[in-house]
Amino acid sequence: MRRAAARRAAGLAAGRLARRPVVWVGAVFLGLTFGMGTLAPYLGFLFPAGTRLVYTRASFPELVASHALLTGAASLIAIAIGLAAALFATRPTGRPYAATLDRLGALAQTFPPVAVLALAVPSLGYGALPTAFALVLYGVLPVLGAGMAGLSSVPAAVLEAADGTGFSPAGRLWRIELPLAAPILLAGIRTSVTIGIGTATIGSTVGALTLGSPIIDGLSGDNPAFVLQGTVLVALFAVTVDLAIGEAQRALPQRAR
Amino acid sequence: MRLPAGREPAPTLRTGAGLDILPLLISAFALAALLLGGFVVVAPNRLLSGTPLSLWHAAGPGGAATMLAILGAIALLAVCPAFRFQRVLIGLAAGALMVLALALAGMAASEQAAAAGRLTRVSLGAGFWTLFLAGLLLLADCAEREPRRAGKALPLLATLIGLAALLTSGRLAQLSLAREYAVRQQAYWDELVRHLELTGAGLALALVAGGAIGLMAYRRPRRAGPVFAVLNIVQTIPSLALFALLIGPITLLTGLLPGLRQLGISGIGPTPAILALGLYGLLPVARGVHAGLSAVPNTVVEAALGMGMTRRQIVHNTLIPLALPTLLQTLRLTLVQLIGLAVLAALIGAGGLGAFIFQGLGQTAADLVLLGALSAIALALLADTALRGLTLFLVRRPAQ
Numbered sequence: 022m023r024r025a026a027a028r029r030a031a032g033l034a035a036g037r038l039a040r041r042p043v044v045w046v047g048a049v050f051l052g053l054t055f056g057m058g059t060l061a062p063y064l065g066f067l068f069p070a071g072t073r074l075v076y077t078r079a080s081f082p083e084l085v086a087s088h089a090l091l092t093g094a095a096s097l098i099a100i101a102i103g104l105a106a107a108l109f110a111t112r113p114t115g116r117p118y119a120a121t122l123d124r125l126g127a128l129a130q131t132f133p134p135v136a137v138l139a140l141a142v143p144s145l146g147y148g149a150l151p152t153a154f155a156l157v158l159y160g161v162l163p164v165l166g167a168g169m170a171g172l173s174s175v176p177a178a179v180l181e182a183a184d185g186t187g188f189s190p191a192g193r194l195w196r197i198e199l200p201l202a203a204p205i206l207l208a209g210i211r212t213s214v215t216i217g218i219g220t221a222t223i224g225s226t227v228g229a230l231t232l233g234s235p236i237i238d239g240l241s242g243d244n245p246a247f248v249l250q251g252t253v254l255v256a257l258f259a260v261t262v263d264l265a266i267g268e269a270q271r272a273l274p275q276r277a278r
Numbered sequence: 279m280r281l282p283a284g285r286e287p288a289p290t291l292r293t294g295a296g297l298d299i300l301p302l303l304i305s306a307f308a309l310a311a312l313l314l315g316g317f318v319v320v321a322p323n324r325l326l327s328g329t330p331l332s333l334w335h336a337a338g339p340g341g342a343a344t345m346l347a348i349l350g351a352i353a354l355l356a357v358c359p360a361f362r363f364q365r366v367l368i369g370l371a372a373g374a375l376m377v378l379a380l381a382l383a384g385m386a387a388s389e390q391a392a393a394a395g396r397l398t399r400v401s402l403g404a405g406f407w408t409l410f411l412a413g414l415l416l417l418a419d420c421a422e423r424e425p426r427r428a429g430k431a432l433p434l435l436a437t438l439i440g441l442a443a444l445l446t447s448g449r450l451a452q453l454s455l456a457r458e459y460a461v462r463q464q465a466y467w468d469e470l471v472r473h474l475e476l477t478g479a480g481l482a483l484a485l486v487a488g489g490a491i492g493l494m495a496y497r498r499p500r501r502a503g504p505v506f507a508v509l510n511i512v513q514t515i516p517s518l519a520l521f522a523l524l525i526g527p528i529t530l531l532t533g534l535l536p537g538l539r540q541l542g543i544s545g546i547g548p549t550p551a552i553l554a555l556g557l558y559g560l561l562p563v564a565r566g567v568h569a570g571l572s573a574v575p576n577t578v579v580e581a582a583l584g585m586g587m588t589r590r591q592i593v594h595n596t597l598i599p600l601a602l603p604t605l606l607q608t609l610r611l612t613l614v615q616l617i618g619l620a621v622l623a624a625l626i627g628a629g630g631l632g633a634f635i636f637q638g639l640g641q642t643a644a645d646l647v648l649l650g651a652l653s654a655i656a657l658a659l660l661a662d663t664a665l666r667g668l669t670l671f672l673v674r675r676p677a678q
Contacts, residue, residue: 124418128418255515
């Protein structure tokens with residue numbers, strides 16, 4: 022009987038999972054990624070006659086992989102830098118610099134990402150490198166902001182209690198502060214990754230191979246089919262990743278408790 | 279709670295007192311850049327890359343000495359015990375640093391052009407940019423920390439006037455950036471105005487629609503969740519995709535309703551750009567209005583009701599004044615974001631400052647890219663500063 026209950030619970034969990042938007046949006050995204058090449062020749066009725074329908078510079082799985090790799094690597098670096106800076110700014114030695122870091126971030130956010138991307142080209146050349154630079158730069162800011170906000174949102178009473186119970190500074194950070202800051206921190210990471218996917222898309226204007234490439238090629242070559250294929254895939258990609266991190270956020274409080 | 283582009287309102291931080299480290303750090307950094315990096319770069323023509331020239335060689339001993347004197351003054355002011363005009367003086371020195379750096383670069387360009395002929399291009403080097411950015415950071419820092427309004431405004435205004443005087447004096451005419459501007463003067467102003475028009479129209483759209491959504495979410499909290507979830511998805515879509523995504527439907531619409539085309543609406547050009555900018559502004563505006571109104575304590579509204587105020591009076595005399603700091607902050611962040619995003623409008627044929635950036639990227643003409651990118655950055659910084667000033671003018675305590 023207990024096994025039946027467990028099975029029912031598992032079935033319920035699976036049913037609940039299937040109803041989560043991330044699952045079906047992700048499924049549509051993956052389906053289109055691998056199916057776009059097959060589907061494209063049949064889309065002729067949507068566009069003016071004579072439009073080339075199949076994007077040939079790279080296959081869509083290749084574009085997705087390149088986009089994901091660029092965004093993923095840059096996001097990891099950005100999260101590491103942002104988190105390290107936030108940790109520094111909330112420790113006793115770094116606290117005097119917290120306000121400065123905060124102001125620096127606010128100023129940097131005033132700079133338009135496309136402008137920074139374009140300014141990186143003369144020194145870094147065309148391609149993935151300037152894109153990665155802009156990605157890391159803009160990815161750090163939300164993580165830094167959220168990290169500082171999250172770590173300083175831990176009530177002083179909790180910290181004192183941890184000190185009183187004999188936690189070492191590292192233990193306190195790892196077992197008390199980071200878990201309590203995690204929801205805010207993860208929200209910052211979510212913003213950071215979303216911005217990263219968007220900036221990587223623009224990166225194709227400076228020659229990086231991403232899902233923005235068919236959009237840019239389509240816009241400059243007057244080919245609406247490429248534009249549509251690129252926009253739909255990159256929008257689905259961004260929404261899928263955003264929803265996936267949202268799921269992680271939702272799962273978090275139970276683990277932190 | 280997620281604002282676009284990570285623009286959460288600045289969290290209040292537990293900061294300890296300590297030595298004012300930023301001016302020291304920046305002047306040390308600027309000094310290093312001065313000694314190591316090229317102040318200007320001299321190239322034989324527009325497309326070839328050039329050789330860096332240090333400040334000492336570019337500006338002569340006099341210019342270098344003046345620059346060092348200003349850096350020394352900043353460091354000295356920073357280690358001084360606090361006094362009344364400390365921040366204002368550091369701010370003024372930072373402004374002087376920026377103006378002097380630009381003037382020296384302009385002079386160096388004139389000398390090089392006179393010596394090596396018309397084709398020579400003198401562009402600004404890494405050393406210049408480090409100095410200029412250091413000045414900008416210091417200026418922003420001083421404006422932020424100085425408590426008095428006049429003290430905040432004075433260094434900023436002095437720097438702006440100095441830079442404007444320098445730009446109009448013609449002393450910079452031989453810098454490659456100025457020459458890039460000189461050959462397309464008319465186009466530059468056209469695109470600048472176009473950029474402002476696109477941003478303004480997008481902002482107006484976002485304010486009207488986003489304001490209505492925010493108000494609705496405030497009045498009917500139960501509907502707020504789903505509405506913000508939908509707006510969140512719009513915000514998640516990469517900006518380039520949103521711009522391009524609107525071309526198709528609008529083209530289709532003008533195909534079905536030819537009357538629209540006579541109104542000047544078409545799938546390529548300003549219509550999708552303005553629509554995309556408006557859509558991007560929806561979430562920040564709606565969330566800002568909602569947050570601003572929700573932050574007004576219920577007891578205040580009840581007290582106003584108890585005093586016999588009408589609905590209209592409550593909105594005008596209670597809700598709006600109390601929500602004003604948040605509303606103005608929302609306006610500032612949205613405007614700055616839209617100015618940056620409007621750069622992309624050039625990709626869908628709508629023009630704006632992005633036109634120079636993408637043209638320059640296509641021709642590998644770094645100075646043309648610089649012209650567009652720097653103008654966009656300057657525009658965003660000016661809008662940010664102006665709205666911060668307006669906020670200070672209108673409210674005693676700006677939103678935190």
